[in-house]
Amino acid sequence: MNQILVTKKLYITPELKRKKKIYKFDFIISIFLVCILTSLYIYAEYDRNKSEQTSQQLLTEMNETLSVTEDTTIAKDDVLLVVLDGTDEDYAAIEDREALNIASINEQAERRVTTTGHGYRIIATLDIPDIALIYTVIQGDTGSVEETEELLKISPAKYHGGEPNEVGNFCIVGHNYRNTKFFSKVPTLAIGSVVNLTDLTGRVISYEVYDKHTVDPTDTRDTTQLTGGKKELTLITCTDDSKQRVIVRCKEIK
Numbered sequence: 001m002n003q004i005l006v007t008k009k010l011y012i013t014p015e016l017k018r019k020k021k022i023y024k025f026d027f028i029i030s031i032f033l034v035c036i037l038t039s040l041y042i043y044a045e046y047d048r049n050k051s052e053q054t055s056q057q058l059l060t061e062m063n064e065t066l067s068v069t070e071d072t073t074i075a076k077d078d079v080l081l082v083v084l085d086g087t088d089e090d091y092a093a094i095e096d097r098e099a100l101n102i103a104s105i106n107e108q109a110e111r112r113v114t115t116t117g118h119g120y121r122i123i124a125t126l127d128i129p130d131i132a133l134i135y136t137v138i139q140g141d142t143g144s145v146e147e148t149e150e151l152l153k154i155s156p157a158k159y160h161g162g163e164p165n166e167v168g169n170f171c172i173v174g175h176n177y178r179n180t181k182f183f184s185k186v187p188t189l190a191i192g193s194v195v196n197l198t199d200l201t202g203r204v205i206s207y208e209v210y211d212k213h214t215v216d217p218t219d220t221r222d223t224t225q226l227t228g229g230k231k232e233l234t235l236i237t238c239t240d241d242s243k244q245r246v247i248v249r250c251k252e253i254k
Contacts, residue, residue, distance in 0.1 A: 052181050055155040058136045062122050102163040105200045106139070114154065118147045124164040126156060126172065127196040131185040137164065137172055137197075148173070156183060159236060160223040164199040168225045173236040176246070183237035187212075187246045195233060195250050207233045207250035214244045222247045 109121040124137040139158040140147040151157040156174035164170050174183030193209040215222065222234055235248040 055135055055182075058122055058138070058155055059125065059134060062125055062136050102166060102199060102201065106163060109200060111141075114150050116150055118150045120147075120151055120154075120157075123158065123200060125198040127198070128186075128189070128193065129196075130190070130193045131188060133183075133185065135174070135182070152182075160220075161225060161234075164197055165203055165205045165231065167227065167229055167231055169223065169227050169232045169234055170197070171223050171234040171236060176237040176240065176242075178240055183235065186235050186237050186248055187239070189235075189248055194253070195235070197233060205231065206253045207231075208253050209248055209250050211247075211249040213247055214239060215247055217245055219245070222249065 106121060106123045109123065111119050111121055113119050119141040120138045122136045123139045125134070126137050127134045136155050137158055138151055138155050140151050148157055148159070152173065152175050156172050158164075158171070159173040160169075160171040162168040162170065174186065176182070176187070177184050189209050189212065191209055191212065195207045195209065196204055197207065198204045222236075231252040233250040233252075235250070237246050238244070239246055
């Protein structure tokens with residue numbers, strides 16, 4: 001029995017040609033976008049690692065500076081002040097003079113300049129054992145938004161307040177890179193966690209986390225300096241989605 005073979009002929013219509021071109025174009029665009037996104041991710045990681053290296057170099061230099069400090073007692077105009085059974089006013093006067101001395105030491109610290117021309121100084125070291133965080137705290141010349149944004153690429157920076165380890169609320173801001181660098185793990189701190197701050201005199205004061213919450217970026221109430229004459233520390237970073245700010249309030253451990 002003879003078999004009749006029927007070959008189906010595929011007709012390529014203009015419409016089919018047009019769709020084929022569109023699919024090909026979409027595929028090329030997709031590959032291009034994937035390459036662009038991958039490149040941006042690699043560059044971002046490179047930039048973060050470079051910032052981490054810079055920050056660790058600053059930390060090494062800070063430790064070397066502190067290691068050669070022969071006397072960490074705060075000088076008060078070269079006069080040793082001893083107060084026995086003093087009044088509250090006496091102690092307040094001493095603390096005022098200490099704050100002035102710390103400010104003077106910070107101003108005399110080595111001034112550095114970023115690649116974009118923003119000047120800054122190292123004024124403290126932040127150590128949080130619970131999250132294995134150790135960084136220098138830097139302070140810019142002007143405190144402007146542009147300056148702070150640039151400094152945050154180098155290390156956590158002073159955001160608001162007086163001098164480190166003095167009466168008031170010393171506020172530090174740091175980037176949340178959603179990894180282990182900078183302030184990424186600050187949002188995981190628990191109530192009771194200990195935060196150590198070392199100033200340029202070598203004085204170390206330990207603070208305890210007593211509150212943690214999130215606020216809108218425009219909410220600055222937690223930077224208040226009304227601490228009732230106590231020493232406080234506030235850590236600030238972004239939430240993982242960058243839409244809000246994580247606030248970690250700490251108070252001096254007596």
